[in-house]
Amino acid sequence: MRTPFRYILILCLSALTLAGCASNQRLKSGQASEPVYLPAQETQESVKAQKLWQVFERYQGAPYQYGGTTANGFDCSGFILTAYREGLGRQLPRTTSQMLAYGDKVHPGNIQPGDVVFFRIGGKEQHAGIYMGGDRFIHASTSVGVTQSSMTGYYWKGRFTQARRFD
Secondary structure (H helix, E strand, O other): OOOHHHOOOOOOOOHHHHHHHHHHHHHOOOOOOOOOOOOOOHHHHHHHHHHHHHHHHHHHHOOOOOOOEEEEEEEEHHHHHHHHHHOOOOOOOOHHHHHHHEEEEHHHHHHHOOEEEEEEEEEEEEEEEEEEEEEEEEEEEEEEEEEEOOOOOOOOOOOOEEEEEOO
């Protein structure tokens, strides 16, 4: 009688092991029936984006003012300069042309939140904003002041030229 008991025990343990392996496979492929909760791990990009969103929320709607770097009015590079200084504790060059000469050029497929994006307007790269992920960027627009826009929006889609990273 000992042999059948061992046989049944081995079969049960084997079945449990296989079931465990199968459920691990489902978890890895994202097909689990119940959500899997992992410890929150904030990436450097998400922390950077959160800090920049906080600056954006503080200045959203501030008017456009050529040469401006304060809540009284921003131009596009003035807003970027202020957002980086207040949100990230980083000092950037003052003008878009200086920003274009500084930082590392980023391939369009590798743009991350916090990268500065540049747009061609009137035949030259003269507008910039901060990419925030999910097709959005924040900037100081001449028409509405500090705002957020879609990278693929009607006005911006064909004007994007490059992105720079300032790490």
